[in-house]
Amino acid sequence: MLPGEFDRSKLTRGLMLKLGMLGIAGGIASLFVLVMLAFVLSAWFGRPLEIFSVFGFNEGPTQPIAFPHDVHVNKIGLDCTFCHRTVTEKPAASVPSVGLCMTCHKALGGDKEGVQQLRQYYSAGQPIDWIRVHRVPDHVRFVHEAHIRFFSGEKNVVNRITNSSTQITIENALKIDPNVREGETISVAASQVCSTCHGDVASMPKVKQIRPLKMADCVNCHRDNNAPTDCTTCHY
């Protein structure tokens, strides 16, 4: 049968069946293309959509030791800056040395697999090569210190921000202190700023990136907070 040659009078059952199958196949293909587009575009502009996490996207990379932040932060109560110590002083937040981990784990941790692996690294004199989760390209210079400095300290709790360097919205303030009220002053610690960009790492058994961290993301936040949006702020 040639394409385009559709003779109504000759419409047989077999033909209808073929047409139906063609339609279904076409529908599946289009759906497939749409899904791929959704995936590719969402990944390109931000992160792959949540619906794809079923396939393993959006999960953080597998680390050499399965370090659980939820155990160390939520359960034990360690502060972010206990390990990531240079976040208030230097551009990089830094990961702790193996020696720091061992200050506790040379005695604590029992026979958990992760702790055993850690002890093996230390006794073999091996540094741990973590897989980086958050990364901006080399032409972008991101300085943690400035951002922590901006968001932490004494802030007035307001409904609507007029001066973002001294104020904090009531929604964000409630996350820190559920009893705070508008008009009061709240003290924001350095570690309470981290989740703005890194999300709720405290509950993550495996760290993953939750914000796209593309330039639009950065510039939008800079704009909203009256921070400089000049090119040389980050590209120098």
Place this chain on the structure above:
Amino acid sequence: MKISRRRFLKLFGGSVTAAAIFQACGIPERELIVQSPLEMPEDMVSGTDNWYATLSPGEAVSSGIVVRVMEGRAKKIEGNSDYPINQGKHNVVAESGLQGLYHPDRISSPRIRRGNRGEDKWDEISWTDALSRVSESMTNLKKSSGVVLVTEPLSSNLNLVVNKFVSKFNVKHVQYELIEKTNLRWAVKKVFKQDRIPDFDIENSDYVISFGADFLNTWNSPLRYSRGYSNFREQSTGSGRGTLIYVGSHLSLTAANADKWIYVIPGSEGILAYAISYVLLDKYESDVKVSDEKTWLKVLSQYAPSKVKELTGLSESEIEELAKGLVKHKRPLVLGGGSVGAYTNGMQNLEAIYMLNVLLGNVGQKGGVIFNPTPPILKGFPDHLSDYANFAHMRELGSSAKSGEVEILLLRGVNPVYGVPGFKTCLSEIPLIVSFSGIMDDSAMMADIILPENHYLEDWGSDIPNPGPGYPTIGFQQPVVRPFFEKRGIHLGTKSFPDVIMALAEIQNIDLGLNASNYENVLRNFVDELFKLKRGSIKANNSRDFWNGVLQRGGWWDVDDRVVNYELGSIPVPTKLASARFSGNVDTYPFYLVPFELGSLTDGRGAHLPWLQATPDPITTVTWATWIEINLNKAKELGIKEGDVIKVKSEYGEIEAFAYPHPGVSPDVLAIPIGQGHESGDRYSSARGANVLSILSPATDEESGAWAWASTRVSISLTGNNSPLSKFENIAPDLSVDEGGHIIKITSGE
């Protein structure tokens, strides 16, 4: 169900795209690592880098480098854009400093030999123990002059410290370099009456003839000349692209870059230079400068082109062409070195070659030979002695060692067991050999006590480059990281060589008269003197700021202090050139053996660094091996293919290496690179390749006593073995085809 082609292609394309997307999504896991160091004080982590200026010691001349340091670890070496010699350029030797600093086989503490020499069995001892042993041996000498210190040619403050040491301790100091510059220095002294090697203004020249000087790769100050070479070719100053002619027996990198490579019979390059001089005086008298023209012509008439055809292998017209090129260009320049200066008449060759510059009147002119002024404050440390003959002194040392006159041999920065054939046999009569080497090289293997010194990235120092850039330059070296073995405590680890010397003096209660407690303070005293001069590149109000400025820039120089007096006085009339003598008669040993240096391994000192081993030779692209360059047709005639293991035999020994037939070598020449074949203790250099130096004739230069390392004749024989050569070229043909041009499929062969 039937499926149309169009439909099939759509689906196919779609699924391939999907597969690519699925594959590509996400950053490959190993690409980005953030490392938890084992132990780290939190205040050291910054995510920011610091760059420190220091020097990278070269075989001839040090280059200025800046080193990127992060958290106390050296990460990258780049050229120092301020340093006059290299002005921001650097080479693979400078890069490899990082591997030297973090080498797994670095010696991390003083050692004393256990077992016999050469067995590489050691016990670790503390510095206190090691120094007291050496000190005791020096006190208990039977002869007062039985101690010999061999170092590489020293300059500046290290030379000062060593000079004080040798004079107060009555030590004999021998300065040794494997590829010695003796003939060059003597020729420079004779022709230009200069103590320091001049700077060659290649960038402003428009016609350069290089007789054997591979100045782009290995000769003298290759970074400086390469820098000049780029301008030489571009000639933004207006006289058009410069022309480079290379005369020599080996297709070096410079020869490959030249507009013309002229091969003359080895040893006759000086004759060619005189032939060119004759043509200049005969045909172009108005363009040449010489006072006593008639006498010159008379003496040089025996070198007229018609008379030297057989000696050089060049026709009259070719010789005249060269002379014509020299006068037709406004700023000609002639260089000579390498194997041309390493025959038995090497010095005379170089004299004839550099004399051409005098005739052409380019001395002191733009694009010509620029003299280097004496740097300030040299009192107390004369350096790079212009009349020194290194090999002759080593020979003398060898024979006095054999006759039992040497009681203690101190070796620093030199590897004579590798570089001086037969030196190893002279060691048996020496009761104590002390090596300062930081890596187990051939000479350290034969030592009794090792006092390992710091790597240069961990050390203080200063250097006066010779040749300089035409004005006084003093480079400064500073530690960019803490000594790597500091973690082993103060009794172990490495120490700075001059600090050890000063410690020895202290143990013996001898005042070296340096007015300093350690070498860093010696340098500070020196910089204080420099500050008082109130001139030069560093401007400061007080000596402390001056010191900081010197370290930040990587050195001190004075671009305004140049030689103005280019009066050469009376130029000696050339005397008859002796002909080059070669070992072995031509029937038994039909080939000229031309050893050559690689830009990576240089004189063999780079063999323990894998980056240098893996750097391909620019001409052959071979790595990690010793090869024999043999003429393509000659190889075919003898039934030699690439990779065949060939035995090369001279009157003095034999080696085996891989054949590399190629068209750029004369049928009567074999060219073999220097640098491999070490009997050392580190994992990268030991048991690799062959040491061509071991089969060279010990003949010396008739005038200077320098080693004539290009004066050996050899024969070859096949061993029947073959192994693929580790090289980059031609290892991946796009598609293998048979004679019909059909693509052959490669299967596993099973």
